[in-house]
Amino acid sequence: MSQQLELTIEQPAYGGAGLARHEGRIVFVEGGLPGSRVLARIIKEEKSCLRAVAEKVLDPSPHAAEPFCAHFGTCGGCTWQDAAYPAQLTWKRDIVSEQLKRLGGIETQVDDTMASPLERLYRNKMEFAFGPGQGHGLRLGLRERLNPGRVLEVETCHLMPPLAMDILRTVRRLTLATQLPPYFARTGTGAWRHLVLRHSEKSDSWLAQIIVGPKTPFKRLSSLVETLMDEYEQLSGVVVGIRRDRADFAIAETRGKLVGEDFLEEDLDGLTLRVSADAFFQTNTRAAALLYAKAVEAANLTGEETVWDLYCGAGGLTAYMARAAKKVIGFEISEPAVEDARTNAAQNDLYNCAFVAGDLKDAVARQKSKPDVVVIDPPRAGLHPDTIEILHKIAAPRLVYVSCNPSTLARDLGRLSDQYSVSSVTPVDLFPHTSHIECVATLVRRDSL
Incomplete structure (x- = not known):
């Protein structure tokens, strides 16, 4: 396990590591940039591959760049900060193409990655984790890159x-x-779990959400919340959320306390959108406008179509579609998100929008007509098999799949390939200096070609 190897990094791998080969075996090398030769230490042996960490760069990649953050390498927030931005865009396109072919059996031309308008300071939301410090101390920061169980301050x-x-x-x-x-997930005890910060570029205001465990003595939090509000005039609100589930996600299940507002408003290409503390909203506002515009282009709308948005969240993409479609119906399981979506449609005078809350299968079954276009923007896990079945039954002439995970995108497109042909795939970079990739894929029914 401590073996060191000299390896040449051949290409990027999904997740941010570099791919090399040793004696016929694939080696995934953390910190290995494509085009470099490194001295790497093996840290894990799996049945199909080895995993390693680059400990020394012997020959740098032609795409190498100087990192601009003192925490780079230890912090898990960025993986490609040491690579030139144009190379990052090329690698993301290559990764999408490789995943589509290998996991979905789909060979199609993948467009060049659309660049983020901002390469730094682009996030409107960040999730920070709490963890144990020395003695009875406390840490608050980001997960370490090679040791995600440890929090880096x-x-x-x-x-x-x-x-x-x-x-x-x-x-x-x-x-x-x-x-x-x-909070300790193993025992379900302790208080502090996550700090989630949101920022509105429109108003330059902030929203803080502190997520705690269910056994937290909430009376001891009142002064903390009020002190935080008093110290920052830019804070519109501070929300204390409670999460009982032990899974390590920065998502509150219920609310414990609120001071001020529990939402921000953001401008997105002329649309004013309300974003609540727990709502899903793309974390790069300016690049989200590019992503949504690309999705509208993929829908090929003339103003006469009915569009269904099957994972509408707070209705941002729904609103974009509504400006170019005859009618848009958004489907979403979260009642609070649907309330935000309705508010967003109303405050933007979009009266051709309707929203349905509840389980997707039941909600779709109640519809008396079918759409011309279906938009799907699922979570990272991709589409549930039931949703694939729903899409087959709807049989819309055109699908627009907005994805944040090229591996589940590839899997799902493969499952839909009996009825649909992939006509275009465009990566959009919402996360510079990381390996995260958003895509817009256009699918057309084979019997309508």
């Missing part, structure tokens, strides 16, 4: 506007002063 971050770090340091100080421990 970041002091700088170039992905979000600088005030994020000021608020983080204040929350770290205030939570430490309570002497309440971090």
